[in-house]
Each structure stands twice: as structure tokens, then as C-alpha cells.
Amino acid sequence: MRAEPQPAAYRADPAILELADWLASPVQAADFPATELRFRNDRWAKAIGLDHLGDDAWLRHFGRFEPLPGNLAQPLALKYHGHQFRVYNPEIGDGRGFLYAQMRDAAGRLLDCGTKGSGTTPFSRAGDGRLTLKGAVREILATEMLEAQGVNTSRTLSVVETGEELWRGDEPSPTRSAVMVRLSHGHIRIGTFQRLAALAGSGAGGATETGHMAALVDYCLKHYPGPPPPADAPGADVPAVCLLHQVVERLADLAASWMVAGFVHGVLNTDNMNISGESFDYGPWRWLPKWDAGFTAAYFDQQGLYAFGRQPEALHWNCGQLAVALRQVADAPPLIAALERFGPLYMAAVARRWTWRMGVHSQGSERDAQLVATSEAAMRASGMEPEIFWHRHRGGKNAAGDLADALEGYEPVEEAAMDRDNEPVQSMLIDEVESIWSAIDRSDNWEPLHAKIAAIRRLGNVLGQPPQPAGHSPASFSPVGTD
Numbered sequence: 001m002r003a004e005p006q007p008a009a010y011r012a013d014p015a016i017l018e019l020a021d022w023l024a025s026p027v028q029a030a031d032f033p034a035t036e037l038r039f040r041n042d043r044w045a046k047a048i049g050l051d052h053l054g055d056d057a058w059l060r061h062f063g064r065f066e067p068l069p070g071n072l073a074q075p076l077a078l079k080y081h082g083h084q085f086r087v088y089n090p091e092i093g094d095g096r097g098f099l100y101a102q103m104r105d106a107a108g109r110l111l112d113c114g115t116k117g118s119g120t121t122p123f124s125r126a127g128d129g130r131l132t133l134k135g136a137v138r139e140i141l142a143t144e145m146l147e148a149q150g151v152n153t154s155r156t157l158s159v160v161e162t163g164e165e166l167w168r169g170d171e172p173s174p175t176r177s178a179v180m181v182r183l184s185h186g187h188i189r190i191g192t193f194q195r196l197a198a199l200a201g202s203g204a205g206g207a208t209e210t211g212h213m214a215a216l217v218d219y220c221l222k223h224y225p226g227p228p229p230p231a232d233a234p235g236a237d238v239p240a241v242c243l244l245h246q247v248v249e250r251l252a253d254l255a256a257s258w259m260v261a262g263f264v265h266g267v268l269n270t271d272n273m274n275i276s277g278e279s280f281d282y283g284p285w286r287w288l289p290k291w292d293a294g295f296t297a298a299y300f301d302q303q304g305l306y307a308f309g310r311q312p313e314a315l316h317w318n319c320g321q322l323a324v325a326l327r328q329v330a331d332a333p334p335l336i337a338a339l340e341r342f343g344p345l346y347m348a349a350v351a352r353r354w355t356w357r358m359g360v361h362s363q364g365s366e367r368d369a370q371l372v373a374t375s376e377a378a379m380r381a382s383g384m385e386p387e388i389f390w391h392r393h394r395g396g397k398n399a400a401g402d403l404a405d406a407l408e409g410y411e412p413v414e415e416a417a418m419d420r421d422n423e424p425v426q427s428m429l430i431d432e433v434e435s436i437w438s439a440i441d442r443s444d445n446w447e448p449l450h451a452k453i454a455a456i457r458r459l460g461n462v463l464g465q466p467p468q469p470a471g472h473s474p475a476s477f478s479p480v481g482t483d
Contacts, residue, residue, distance in 0.1 A: 001415075001461055001464060001465075002460045002461045002463070002464060002465060002466075003465055004043065005043055005044055005046060005047035005105075006047065006105070006106040006107070007046045007047070007049075007051075007106065008046070008047055008048060008049050008104070008105050008106035009049045010048065010049030010050060010068075010069075010103065011049065011103055011104045012068060012069065012070035012071040012101070012102070012103050013102055013103055013104050013110060014070075014071050014072045014101070014102050015102055015110055015219070015223055016072075016076060016099060016102060017072075018215075018219060019212075019215060019216060019219055020076055022079075022212055023078060023079055023192070023212075023216070024076035024077060024078050024079060024099065025076065025077045025079065025093075025121065025122050025123075026074045026075070026076060026077075027074070027075050027076070027077045027098050027119075027121045027122070028074070028075070028119070029064065029065035029075060029098075029115075029118050029119050029179075030118060030119025030120070030129065030130075030162075030179075032063065032064075032162035032163060032164065032177075032179065033162070033163040033164060034161065034162060034163025035059045035063030035064060035160050035161075035162060035163075036160065036161040036162075036163070037055050037058060037059055037063070037158075037160055038133070038136075038159045038160060038161050038178065038446070039136075039140055039156065039158065039159040040055075040058055040062075040157070040158050041155060041156060041157050041158065041183075044155045044157055044183050045157065047105045047106065047111070047183075048103045048104075048105060048111055048113075048183070049103070050068075058158065059160060062157070062158040062160060062179075062181050063160040063162070063179065065100060065115075065118065067101075068100075068101045068103075071100075071101040071102065071103070072099070072100065072101055072102070075098035075099065075100050075115070075118070076098055076099045077093060077094035077095075077097075077098045077099075077121035077122065077123060078093060078094045078098075078099060078187055078192070079093045079094075079123070079192070079195060080092065080093055080189050080191035080192040080194070080195050080271055081191050081194045081195040081198055081271070082189070082190070082191030082194060082269050082270040082271030082272075083191075083194075083269055083270045083271075083318075083321060084269045084271070085269065085301070085305055085306075086305065086317075088194075090195070090198060091123075091125065092123060092191070092271055093121070093122070093123030094121055094123055095120075095121055095123045095124040095125060095127050095129065096116060096117055096118065096119070096120070096121070096124065096127060096128075096129040096130065096131065097114055097115040097116045097117070097118055097121075098114070098115055098118055098121065099112055099113075099114050099187055100113045100114065100115055100118075100181065101113040107476065109185060109476055110185065110186065110223045110224070111183055111184070111185060112183070112184050112185070112186055112187050113157065113181050113182070113183060114181070114182050114184060114187050115179060115180065115181055115182075116131050116135075116136075116139070116179070116180040116181075116182065116281075117129070117130050117131025117132075117135075117136070117162075117177070117178055117179040117180055118179050128166070130162075130164065130166050130177050131177065131178050131179060131180055132166055132168060132171065132175050132176065132177060132178065133159075133161055133175070133176035133177060133178040133440070134171060134175060134176070134437050134441070135178070135180075135283075136156075136159040136178040136179075136180045137159070137436065137437055137440065137449060138282065138285070138433060138437075139156050139159075139180060139182075139282050140156045140159060140449070140453070141428060141433060141436070141449075141452065141453075141456075142282040142285050142428075143155055143156045143182075143282070144156070144452075144453050144456045144457070145287070145426075145428045145456050146261065146263065146279060147460060148426070148456045148457065148459045148460035148463065149257075149260075149261040149263075149357075149459075149460075149463070149466075150257060150260075150261075150353065150356065150357075150463065150466025150467065151254070151257040151258065151261055151263070151279055152250075152253070152254060152257065152277055152278050152279060152469035153278060153279040153280065154182045154183065154184035154278055154279065154280035154281075155182065155183045155184070156180060156181075156182055156183075157181045157182060157183040158180065158181040159178050159179075159180050159181075160178060160179050160180075161176060161177070161178050162177045162178055162179055163177070164176075164177035165177070170299075175441075176441070182280065184274070184276070184278050184280055185224065185274075185276040185278055186220075186223070186224055186274060186275070186276040186278070187274065188216070188219075188220055188224075188274065188275050188276070189270065189271050189272070189273055189274060189275065190247075190270040190271070190273040190275065190318055190319075190321055190322045190325070191269075191270045191271035191273070192216065192275075193213065193216065193275075193322055193325040193326065194270060194321060194322075194324075194325045196209050196210075196212050196213045196216065196325070196328070197209075197213065197324070197325035197326075197327070197328050200213065200328050209328075210328050210329060213240075213325075213326075213328045213329050214239070214240075214329050217239045217240050217243050217326075217329065218239060220243055220275055221239055221242065221243055221246075224246075224275065224276050224472070225472070225473040225476065226245075226246035226249070226250070226471045226472050226473055227246070227249075227471070227472075227473065228242065228245075229241065229242055229245040229338065230245075230341075233245065233334070233337055233338070234333060234334040234337050235330065235331065235333070235334025235335075235337075236334075238329075238330050238331075238334060239329075240326040240329045240330035240335070241326075241330050241334040241335060241338060243275070243326070244319070244322060244323055244326055244330075244335055244338040244339070245338045245341070246471045246472075247275050247277070247319060247322060247471070248319050248338050248339060248341055248342050248345065248471075249277075249341070249345055249470045249471030250275075250276065250277025250469065250470060250471035250472070251273070251277055251315045251316075251318070251319055251342075252312075252315070252316075252341075252342050252343075252345035252346040252349055252470070253277065253345070253346075253349040253469060253470035253471065254277050254278075254279055254315065254469075255311055255312040255315045255316075255346055255349075256312075256346055256349035256350040256352075256353050257279075257349070257353055258279070258311055259308075259311065259312065259350060260350065260353040260354055260357055261287070261386075262287055262288040262291070262308075262386035262387070263285065263286075263287055263288075264285060264286045264287070264288065264295060264296065264297040264306075264307070264308045264311070265279065265282070265285055265297065265306065265311065266283055266284040266285050266286070266296070266297030266298040266301070266306060267281075267283050267284065267298060267301075267306065268306045268311065268314040268315065268318065270318050270321050270322075273315070273318045275322070277469060277470075277471055277472070283298070284297045284298040284299065284300075285297050286430060287386075287387075287427065287428045287429060288308060288385070288386055289385055289429055290379070290380075290383045290384065290385060290386075291376060291379035291380050291384075291386060292308065292380075293307065293308055293309025293310075294307050294308070294309065295307060295308045296308070312346055315342075316339070316342045316343075316346075319339055319342060320339055323335040323336070323338070323339055345470070347369070348365065349470060350372060351365060351368035351369060351371075351372060352368075352467050353466075353467055354368065354371065354372045354375070355368055355371070355410075356413075356463075356466060356467055357390050357394075357463070358371070358375070358390070358393060358394065358395075358396065358407075358410075358416075359394040359395040359396070359412055359413050359415065359416025359463075360395065360396050360407070360410040360411060360412055360413065360416065361410065361411045361412075361413060363409060363410055367409075367410075370406055371406045371407065371410070374402050374403055374405075374406035375389070375393075375403065375406070377402070378401075378402070378403045385425075385427060385429070387425050387426065387427045387428075388425050388427075391423075391425045393407075394412075394416045395412035395413070395416030396410050396411075396412055396416075413464070414464075415462065415463070415464040423458075423462065424455075426455055426456055426458075426459040428456075432452075435448065436448045436449050436452060
């Protein structure tokens with residue numbers, strides 16, 4: 001059974017104020033013509049003590065952005081740079097979102113409420129700062145499915161329709177508008193560090209920005225704690241080196257979890273890489289219709305830079321850009337040593353997560369690697385959708401040929417040993433996503449969305465407790481309570 005978020009009392013902790021003078025710009029939310037509640041995630045609202053809010057109060061806070069008690073008095077648009085499709089861009093930052101509030105959960109973890117579609121900021125450039133309702137619905141579906149599949153992901157906390165007509169070049173327009181609030185463990189990006197390094201290197205304020213870099217490292221180590229580097233790692237006592245080891249471990253595990261889920265994020269720019277290791281900011285995502293390393297999610301990714309099979313490479317490259325930025329406060333050799341851990345950590349994470357999805361107990365790294373390779377070959381040969389493959393073979397069942405040989409001696413975990421063959425497969429292919437949106441768009445019928453969310457959450461319960469996200473202190477993701 002999947003552990004549920006533990007209820008907690010509301011406990012505000014706007015820790016970002018330690019850095020806000022140079023890391024963010026105060027902004028105002030847009031004054032929307034309407035606020036109609038379309039989705040509230042009470043499963044996760046209870047983890048931050050906000051599930052008691054009535055709908056009117058919910059709309060005041062997550063549609064009009066009235067400050068929460070003891071929290072940020074004014075929203076903050078965070079400043080960052082980033083590589084976008086490997087081209088450095090210093091002209092970005094929170095352009096249609098902001099950090100609205102921070103609070104602690106029952107385990108003491110710092111959680112952020114960040115927005116999408118909340119209006120223009122100093123970093124909007126030519127954008128309108130808005131989000132389409134379709135984009136918000138897609139984000140609900142992505143986060144719910146990834147959570148069920150054991151991926152360390154942000155959660156969609158709230159979606160409010162805002163009564164504006166938006167014009168977009170990539171969907172029929174005019175289209176409906178919304179403002180979304182995500183719940184995550186942080187919004188410090190690799191691009192946040194890149195901005196400080198660029199400013200320090202420009203000569204405009206080198207010493208000051210280097211000091212800011214050190215302060216940002218300390219903030220991350222304090223609020224997103226993780227394990228120390230290996231005992232033999234060089235420079236293990238240097239804060240920046242310690243942080244890079246944690247981020248490498250987190251992103252190697254994140255890449256593995258996407259691959260096992262058959263998920264393609266689509267836009268793996270450094271400004272979309274959270275140092276907490278959380279998957280977030282879902283734009284042109286897709287799930288695989290079949291096992292295909294070259295499958296891309298974004299129509300504009302014509303070179304396949306972020307294709308399914310290149311996602312581990314992309315995250316490793318992004319870790320390298322963090323290492324380059326951290327050269328402001330650490331020597332190169334210890335940072336390089338941390339980067340060299342990515343490959344082995346990724347392979348170990350794939351094996352750990354693959355056996356979990358297969359519903360069998362590990363048989364050691366060599367056997368597990370063979371199981372992964374044989375499973376991939378079976379999916380390629382059959383053209384089978386990955387979710388159908390997992391459903392059919394969970395617990396080691398229904399295997400034949402090479403796959404049966406690879407599964408010889410594997411024991412099913414308790415959940416997988418139960419007879420669940422009559423439960424339908426839960427996929428998230430694009431045709432179903434479009435069908436769910438069409439029901440909303442054409443007849444304001446939200447039932448298909450609600451039914452899909454309920455089915456996805458049942459899938460999560462069937463799969464049971466996923467592997468703990470790597471690179472965090474053990475207490476950070478301890479399962480607490482079950483439904």
C-alpha cells in the first residue's frame with residue numbers, strides 16, 4: 001500500500017527571505033476577472049495544514065494570492081539564467097510565476113508554493129504571464145501519473161480558471177486561462193547558480209556575487225539536506241563539493257525514474273533543473289507509446305536533443321553546468337570527481353526502480369542489469385506500450401523466452417503477488433490526454449479528468465511504496481501513514 005502524506009499543522013517558514021534581497025524581485029499577482037476553482041489537491045494540502053480552507057478562502061489565497069498568515073507578505077519572482085537547448089540565456093527568470101509561500105510539513109521538510117500563470121513579472125519579456133487552462137490540466141495529469149509511478153515530482157496543488165481569453169500559436173485560440181499552484185521542495189535551479197557565476201565573472205560585482213554563491217550553497221545544504229560524499233571523495237568537507245555530490249545523486253536517480261516510467265520531459269534546460277532533484281515544470285511532455293530511444297516530446301526539438309534515450313545524458317550535462325558555476329567557490333578536481341559518480345549512480349538507480357516496477361525483489365546488480373536489458377529488448381521487439389508491459393509482467397508473471405530466463409529465481413514482492421490481472425492498464429498517452437481536455441473544452445465536463453485522477457491514484461496504491469528518492473537525508477522521505 002502506498003503511504004499517504006502525513007497531516008500537519010500549518011507552519012509558515014519563509015526561509016527564502018534569507019536570500020531574497022539579491023535572489024528575487026517582489027511582484028504583484030495579476031488581477032483576474034474571475035476565479036473559479038477547478039482543482040484542489042487535498043491529499044497534499046493536508047501535508048501543509050491547508051486542507052481545512054473552505055473554497056472561498058482557497059480562492060482568496062490561490063486565485064487572488066492574499067498572503068497566508070506569517071508567510072511572504074509579497075510574492076517573489078526568482079532570478080536565474082540558464083542553458084536553453086545548450087544555448088546560454090541570461091534574459092530569463094520567473095516570467096509567469098512566483099514563489100508565493102513556504103511552509104514545513106510534518107517531517108520538517110521545507111515546501112514551496114510556486115505559481116504558473118500568475119501574471120507578468122520583470123522577467124516576462126514579451127510574454128503575457130498567463131497559463132492556458134489546457135496547460136494546467138496537462139500539469140495535473142503529468143504530476144499525478146508521475147507520482148503514481150514513483151517519480152520524485154512536484155504536485156499540482158491548485159488550478160483556478162481566471163476568465164481570460166488567451167491566444168497561443170500551438171493550440172486552437174482563443175483558449176481559456178488559468179492560474180496554477182505547484183507544491184514542491186524548492187525552486188532553486190541550476191540556473192540560479194549560473195546567474196551568480198555569470199555576474200561574478202562579469203566583473204560587475206565579483207566578490208559580492210561569490211559571497212552570494214557561498215550563501216546559496218549554505219541555504220541548499222541547510223534546507224535540502226542530503227548524505228555526505230563518499231568517505232574517499234576529495235574535498236568532501238567543502239560545502240559546494242558536498243552539494244554537487246547530492247545533486248548528482250538526485251539527478252541520476254531522477255533520470256532513472258523517468259526512463260523506467262517511459263516518460264519524456266521534453267525541455268531539460270538548466271533553468272528547469274531543480275537542485276532538490278524534483279521533476280517539475282511540465283510543458284510538452286509525453287509518455288512512450290512504445291519503447292523508442294529516439295522519441296521526442298517537443299515539436300520544436302527537431303534535433304532530438306532531449307529525446308527519451310538522451311535524458312540521462314542531458315541531466316549529466318546539466319550537472320556539469322552546475323559544477324562550472326560552483327568553480328566560484330570550489331576547486332575543479334573535487335567537482336569533477338563528483339560528476340564522475342553520475343554514470344554508476346544512474347545504473348544502480350535504474351536497476352532499483354526497474355525491479356520495483358516489475359514487482360520483484362532484487363537479485364544483485366549483475367542479474368538486475370540483465371533483467372533490464374532483456375526487458376528493454378522484449379519491449380522493442382514486441383512494440384508493446386511500456387505500461388502494458390509492466391502490467392502484464394508484474395511479479396514476474398506471463399514471461400516467455402529470454403524474459404522468462406532473465407526472471408528465473410526472482411521472487412515477487414508482496415503487492416505484486418496479489419491477483420490484480422483484472423485491473424485495467426493506466427496509460428497516459430496523448431490521445432487520452434486530448435480526449436480529457438476536449439470534454440472540458442467543449443462541454444465543461446470535468447468527470448473524465450476526475451475519473452482519471454482516481455484511477456491513477458489506485459495505480460499508485462497497487463504499485464506500493466516506491467524507492468526513496470536518492471540524495472536526501474533518510475528522514476526527508478520517510479513513509480508515514482497509509483490509507
